Amino acid sequence: MKEAGDPAASGGQVPSSVEHVDGRVSRAQRLRAQRRQQVRQAARRLFAQRGYHDTSIQDILQEAGIARGTFYLHFDSKRAVFDDLVDDFLDRIRSMVRRVDTSPGAPPPLVQIEQNLSRVMDVLSSDRDMTRILLHLAQGLDKDCDAKVADFYDRVLLLLGGALEQGQRMGLLRPCDSRVVAQAALGSLKEVVLHWIVRRDSAREEVEHVIREILRFALEGLFR
Amino acid sequence: MKEAGDPAASGGQVPSSVEHVDGRVSRAQRLRAQRRQQVRQAARRLFAQRGYHDTSIQDILQEAGIARGTFYLHFDSKRAVFDDLVDDFLDRIRSMVRRVDTSPGAPPPLVQIEQNLSRVMDVLSSDRDMTRILLHLAQGLDKDCDAKVADFYDRVLLLLGGALEQGQRMGLLRPCDSRVVAQAALGSLKEVVLHWIVRRDSAREEVEHVIREILRFALEGLFR
């Protein structure tokens, strides 16, 4: 489970005068990052389980096995941990998506799309807690968070909509309202993830069956 | 708008004496119901706007223009209003759905489905605040609430899945994993509602265009 993007750990001010022995500072940084991870993991588990509001700082401290003050040494507030978790997770998802390459010689667009989907599903599967948080809690927490998540989905929709339009231009897809269909596709995905990844912890093959089903559903529809 | 389950109304002090002037008691009951509505409306607006946790009882009092005690005269707790709102809304949605009639002479199933969809969309459109609450807040509030909403959606999925299987048996639809496709359809719907009803307050025609688009998407798919 990757834990990228800890700005405080990497960007901290390192007083050079103190670095007597090479490696001392880096050891401190490593410890600091460890602590941070400890907190993040505890918070993630609890947020996913009980929700944001029903998780108290006290709960996190207990779960992480640290003291109150220590928490505030690493995060500014309870909300900061939440944001950190969400930002990181969104980044991880974003980084899984490759733009569809339409140059000659590249794999067929459909294959590329399925690969994107598959990579994203892998990330979601590997962190069910965060997936649950993203789908259940992140919306409705507060204007700021709503905006962030909405922005994320908007970008996804733009991507999907673009792909649809490209498909139409290429004569692969029938004409349709690309915005609406992109939304429908995104919604399908969310719902299916909720059921197969968050609620049941489905095995890889099962998830792949589900992916194929909704892809076929999206492409061929239900008739006949 | 139905006003179910008012404990105070049923358990309240019933005047043992004779109803002096005809209509005096019924007027009191009407006023009582009005007050209740006043509170519900205030709470609904605020919950939709700020979320459950960021709405204090104080906010509701202010919005409704009543005193603290008055609130508790009509509802047991902040949570009770929320539950009341959600329960009532779910009931309203449920009541819009008619089982598809496959007897000879009945309208084609597809038409019936579209009518169902249209009636549900009307309810959702007519109460954007509650739609927003249902889609954003009700999940992730609390185990109890989660269970209630999950149960609602589960019933919807059963309905959809059943319809799909029937369509398959009737040779109208191609074979597919009805559970997965039902989820996909539900997800599409949710997402589309979120965009066109909750975010933008789309006009009726716009909504109908959207309905047609996702129905066609679901039935014909994207190819060709």
Place this chain on the structure above:
Amino acid sequence: MKEAGDPAASGGQVPSSVEHVDGRVSRAQRLRAQRRQQVRQAARRLFAQRGYHDTSIQDILQEAGIARGTFYLHFDSKRAVFDDLVDDFLDRIRSMVRRVDTSPGAPPPLVQIEQNLSRVMDVLSSDRDMTRILLHLAQGLDKDCDAKVADFYDRVLLLLGGALEQGQRMGLLRPCDSRVVAQAALGSLKEVVLHWIVRRDSAREEVEHVIREILRFALEGLFR
């Protein structure tokens, strides 16, 4: 069970012009007194059972079967009912005590004392709820009430102490610190009443056995 001293009922302003038919006003007064009694009885039962603070006005209304406003038509406050009950009860007890008659030809002092005691015990037995209230709740409610009850007991102590000193002067009793002994006697009585009247609802004979036991205890002591 006597219900004396309702100032509002007896002292109420009666507009003479209204008294069309003789007896109309008195009927109103009777009804008023009845209502008052209704409230008193409900309150007494509840105060005895649950204590003053754990009895709400709502409880009293329910028990008495009247409406909120009606309560305040008869009593100024919750506390006023309590005071009314206690005052009345203390009066009833006081009225049972006759000063010991030492004139020649009168019954022996000891017999008079036992008669006093017996009459008081009858009152206590006949209203266990008020006895419980007096012994358990009236002390410690509040400065005012404490003062009232303390004043009552002080008068009792003065009476007892006077009797003791008289007995000493008459050569019947041995010299002793009359104040202390009066207190001891009062305390014995209270405790015994608590056990035999409040906790168990002892029959008359049992109570008389108890009276004889503590009288003998007080007079003869335990030695030999």
Place this chain on the structure above:
Amino acid sequence: MKEAGDPAASGGQVPSSVEHVDGRVSRAQRLRAQRRQQVRQAARRLFAQRGYHDTSIQDILQEAGIARGTFYLHFDSKRAVFDDLVDDFLDRIRSMVRRVDTSPGAPPPLVQIEQNLSRVMDVLSSDRDMTRILLHLAQGLDKDCDAKVADFYDRVLLLLGGALEQGQRMGLLRPCDSRVVAQAALGSLKEVVLHWIVRRDSAREEVEHVIREILRFALEGLFR
């Protein structure tokens, strides 16, 4: 003064790291105990003065000079302080009572009883507030508290009754209903304590005079 049952102290966060400076932890514990005492003392004073219900948490905070949260750091609720105070006081009283030793060579039983009495009176004298609370407030607060206090007195009565029966068997005391007489004795004691210790803050000699008086009263009675 014993400080039993501090849930926060035992369940608190125990520093997992090494105790850097010898005594640092124990100093923290000492400070913690001090705070607790501070709260207890403030609460005791106020409960004794104004009663349980007329003392608000706010009052206690003011009197103790601490903040709201600090109170709840040491006690679960207002009621918890009260219970803690009463439990501790009852324990202190109980611990003063030694079973009467009737083996040959032991001091005469009467002397032992007087010593017990004297020790108990010392405890009561040394904490007038708690004595007042025990005699005035603890009864009538609540079923739970009533039961606790009643149980305490029941044990005292058992002890006294047993002593009386032993005295009778040894031929020292005349036959009597030991239960009734034990109650009378307990009641005498309570009343006398109320007057001489709670109301007036009598000096030691005065209290001893009172003890002697009621002992003589109990043993020799009043006749002659």
Place this chain on the structure above:
DNA sequence: GATGAATGAGTCTTCATTCAT
């Protein structure tokens, strides 16, 4: 860095009392 006692603003809820009908 790590600790955890202290803080106090903020929240929900109760309930005695008032008053228009």
Place this chain on the structure above:
DNA sequence: TATGAATGAAGACTCATTCAT
């Protein structure tokens, strides 16, 4: 006189955050 909806002051308790050690 009787009613009961409305009131709002007052209460207990929580919990994210700070800071001295």
